[in-house]
Amino acid sequence: MKDYKAWCFDLDGTVYRGESPIAEAVELIGWLRKEGNRVFFVTNNSALTPSRQADKLERMGIVASPEEIMTSSLATAGFLLEQHGRMDVEMIGEEGLREALEGAGHRIVTEGGEAVVVGIDRQIGYERLASACLSVSAGARFIATNGDRAFPTERGFVPGNGAFAGLIESTTGVRPTVIGKPEVHMLAEISSRHDLRKEEMILVGDNYETDIRAGLRFGIDTLHVDTGVTRTADLAGFNEQPTYQLSTLADWPF
Numbered sequence: 001m002k003d004y005k006a007w008c009f010d011l012d013g014t015v016y017r018g019e020s021p022i023a024e025a026v027e028l029i030g031w032l033r034k035e036g037n038r039v040f041f042v043t044n045n046s047a048l049t050p051s052r053q054a055d056k057l058e059r060m061g062i063v064a065s066p067e068e069i070m071t072s073s074l075a076t077a078g079f080l081l082e083q084h085g086r087m088d089v090e091m092i093g094e095e096g097l098r099e100a101l102e103g104a105g106h107r108i109v110t111e112g113g114e115a116v117v118v119g120i121d122r123q124i125g126y127e128r129l130a131s132a133c134l135s136v137s138a139g140a141r142f143i144a145t146n147g148d149r150a151f152p153t154e155r156g157f158v159p160g161n162g163a164f165a166g167l168i169e170s171t172t173g174v175r176p177t178v179i180g181k182p183e184v185h186m187l188a189e190i191s192s193r194h195d196l197r198k199e200e201m202i203l204v205g206d207n208y209e210t211d212i213r214a215g216l217r218f219g220i221d222t223l224h225v226d227t228g229v230t231r232t233a234d235l236a237g238f239n240e241q242p243t244y245q246l247s248t249l250a251d252w253p254f
């Protein structure tokens, strides 16, 4: 097993479940830090700011700094800046997306945006969606922070960001550019911000369709852990395999 300089962890199902930490992950992360490795957390969640996400980890006994947290919102803001420069952005989303866009120098507008960015927004109303559709039809760049159509809660599966982006797509006929996993933008952002080469990085995740695919597409090693969405037994059904398959992170030799 290789010695990786930068470990990129998915959160839910890998590091914690809901509000409960996964002990084996906490232990491995502590050991990696002691050994002088870099640790990053890579999440499709667009709603939380890095500092709030770090607080959430801290409450579970996992030391994390905001700089170590890569969200689909940060990667979205960086992607727009790199592709187009500073833009007038019409945003559907919460605090995490607003802070990321403004932090990158974009201006938030309520209509007529040069870009329409869609993250999860639990206060969403008809007017915001209508305005977003009109702007996309008029040629605005259409971005979805992530494509997850549903996410699990105690009540069952509820609409995710991808469901709202899908509504705009079905109204306008325009497909969004998707930023979160399984796309590679968050990993690319970590690599460029922290000057890391691909062979120094590993992605750890529980979901084959998002985490492992993102790592495979980006061209870094991947570790699948059987503590969340995809069961180890089901990995055989996929063409490309992760570099490592573990039932828990306690099985990593440290």
Ligand SMILES: [Mg+2]
Binding pocket: 010, 011, 012, 013, 014, 205, 206, 207, 228
């Ligand atoms: Mg997960």
